[in-house]
Amino acid sequence: MSHTPHSPLRRLLTGGLFAAFAALLLPGPLAHAEPSKTLRIGYQKFNSINILKGSGALEKALAPQGVNVSWYEFAAGPQLLEALSTGAIDLGHAADAPSVFAQAAGKPVVYLAAEQPYPKGIGLVVREQDHIANVAALKGQRVATGRGWNAQYLLAVALQDAGLSYKDITPAYVNNAADAVAALQSGSVQAVTLWDPFLAAAEKQPGLKNLRDGSGLSNNRTFYLSSAAFADDNRALLTTFFSELAKVSSWANQQPDEVAALLAPQLGIGADVLQVASERRNYNAVAIDAKITAEQQKLADTFQGLGLIPKPLNVADAVYPVSVLP
Known part of the structure; x- marks a missing residue:
C-alpha cells in the first residue's frame, strides 16, 4: 500500500539513527548491505499521478x-517544482505556467512528457x-491569483x-x-483564478459562477518533470513509471465515476466534484513535440511581455532529449 512519508529531514534523521544502531548489532555482511532504492514522487490533488498512488x-x-516508492503531496506546482529543483523529490507533475516559471528561475528541471489539453x-x-x-x-477590479499558476496565464x-x-x-x-x-x-477580491478540482468545487457553490474557462485561450496541459541528472541515470525506471501511469490513465479516462x-477519501473532496473534473479531462501522457513546445513558448513569451518573467527564454532547452515513454 502507498503511504505519505515523514518529512525529508525527519526521515533522514530517523533513517540515519536506525542504520547506526543496526551497524552495531548485526553481523558484517548485513550491517553493510545497500539500502533499497526509493523513488520519490511529488504530486498534487487530482492528477494521474494521484490516481497511480491510489492504485x-x-x-x-x-x-x-x-x-x-515515496509520495509527497504539494499544494500547487510552484512548491512541487521547488522541491524537485533542490533534489527533495525525483519527479512530479506541474501545469504549464509553473513549469515555465521554474525554467525562467534557472531551476534544473526538464520536461519528460505532457498530458492532453485540459x-x-x-x-x-x-x-x-x-x-x-x-x-x-474586471477592469479596475481585484483578482486573486497565484504567481506562476496555470490559471494566472488564463487571466x-x-x-x-x-x-x-x-x-x-x-x-x-x-x-x-x-x-x-x-x-x-x-468580498476582498472580485474574481479568482482556479484549477480543478478547486474550480469544479467552486462551480457547485451557490452564488459563484465560472466567468471564463480556458477554451480557445489555453490548453492547460499538465507536464511530467524531473532533473536531467536523474533522468540520465534512471531511464529504465522512468519507463516503468510511465508504463504504469499509462495503464491507470487509460482506466481513468473510461471510468470517471x-x-x-x-480519490474522494484521499483528497477530502466530494466524489460528485471529482467526477465533474474527471469527465472533462484526458489523462493520457504524450511525448513533447514541436507543437507542445510552441504552446509553452507562447506562454513564456506572454509572461515575459508582461514583465512577470525577467528575460526571454527558450523552452526547447528544457525538453529532455530522450524519450522515456514506453
Whole structure:
C-alpha cells in the first residue's frame, strides 16, 4: 500500500539513527548491505499521478527491482517544482505556467512528457451578487491569483482577449486555492483564478459562477518533470513509471465515476466534484513535440511581455532529449 512519508529531514534523521544502531548489532555482511532504492514522487490533488498512488500499481511493478516508492503531496506546482529543483523529490507533475516559471528561475528541471489539453480545467470565478457579466467588466477590479499558476496565464490571455491588459486589474497574490476562494467569498477580491478540482468545487457553490474557462485561450496541459541528472541515470525506471501511469490513465479516462470514488477519501473532496473534473479531462501522457513546445513558448513569451518573467527564454532547452515513454 502507498503511504505519505515523514518529512525529508525527519526521515533522514530517523533513517540515519536506525542504520547506526543496526551497524552495531548485526553481523558484517548485513550491517553493510545497500539500502533499497526509493523513488520519490511529488504530486498534487487530482492528477494521474494521484490516481497511480491510489492504485498501488507502481509499488507492485517496482518491488521486484528492489525499488520503493515515496509520495509527497504539494499544494500547487510552484512548491512541487521547488522541491524537485533542490533534489527533495525525483519527479512530479506541474501545469504549464509553473513549469515555465521554474525554467525562467534557472531551476534544473526538464520536461519528460505532457498530458492532453485540459482547457475546461481552469477558470475565472466571480460572485453572482457582484454582477460581473464578462471579462471586460474586471477592469479596475481585484483578482486573486497565484504567481506562476496555470490559471494566472488564463487571466492574462483572457484580459488580452477582452481588449484589456494585465495592468487593468489589481492582482491579489495568494499561495493556494483555499485562500483565493476565501478572499472571493469575503468580498476582498472580485474574481479568482482556479484549477480543478478547486474550480469544479467552486462551480457547485451557490452564488459563484465560472466567468471564463480556458477554451480557445489555453490548453492547460499538465507536464511530467524531473532533473536531467536523474533522468540520465534512471531511464529504465522512468519507463516503468510511465508504463504504469499509462495503464491507470487509460482506466481513468473510461471510468470517471470510479476515479472520483478512489480519490474522494484521499483528497477530502466530494466524489460528485471529482467526477465533474474527471469527465472533462484526458489523462493520457504524450511525448513533447514541436507543437507542445510552441504552446509553452507562447506562454513564456506572454509572461515575459508582461514583465512577470525577467528575460526571454527558450523552452526547447528544457525538453529532455530522450524519450522515456514506453
